[in-house]
Amino acid sequence: MTEFPPLTHIAVTVRELNVSVPWYEALFDARPVIDEDTDPDMHHTVFVLGNGTLLGLHQHQGRGAAARFSEFQVGLDHVAFGCATRGELEKWSRKLDELGIEHGVIKDAPYGSGLAFRDPDGIALEFFAPPAEA
Known part of the structure; x- marks a missing residue:
């Protein structure tokens, strides 16, 4: 293999x-x-x-x-959907606002940027973009 x-x-x-x-x-x-x-x-x-x-x-x-999802239990932590750029994350932030879906702010780190939100059961979801190339 x-x-x-x-x-x-x-x-x-x-x-x-x-x-x-x-x-x-x-x-x-x-x-x-x-x-x-x-x-x-x-x-x-x-x-x-x-x-x-x-x-x-x-x-x-x-x-x-009966219980809501918790990433602090053994099992799934979160599911991330890939975006090509941080600009796409900004568009998704606006789309989540339009849909009335609560979300965090875009967080930037050396390994990329993420935008976190949750589904109706509290399942942790994220839009994630790789770091911008220098």
Whole structure:
């Protein structure tokens, strides 16, 4: 094996698809490509992102999904969407404002710049751009 395979999809568990699906539809400005029950206890909705990566929303029926997400628990910390430049981050900041989605300020670091926000279940999301070339 010469190269590690690329990431193809991310699936996150949400409490209520009827809340999360419209929220992600507004964020992505897209409709899901899959919306189905996979077994009696799970339903999933899948979005195709611009680069072909899939983002799935899963709702598990009758299982403990009462607590909000916390990146301080073992498991996922956050999901980051790549932007080419800091200027794109600024555009996303304005778009989040238009959608009424709370977010932090753009934070710059030597390794890049990020704009953090959360989905309705508190799942930590970020737009991230690499550092500007000198």
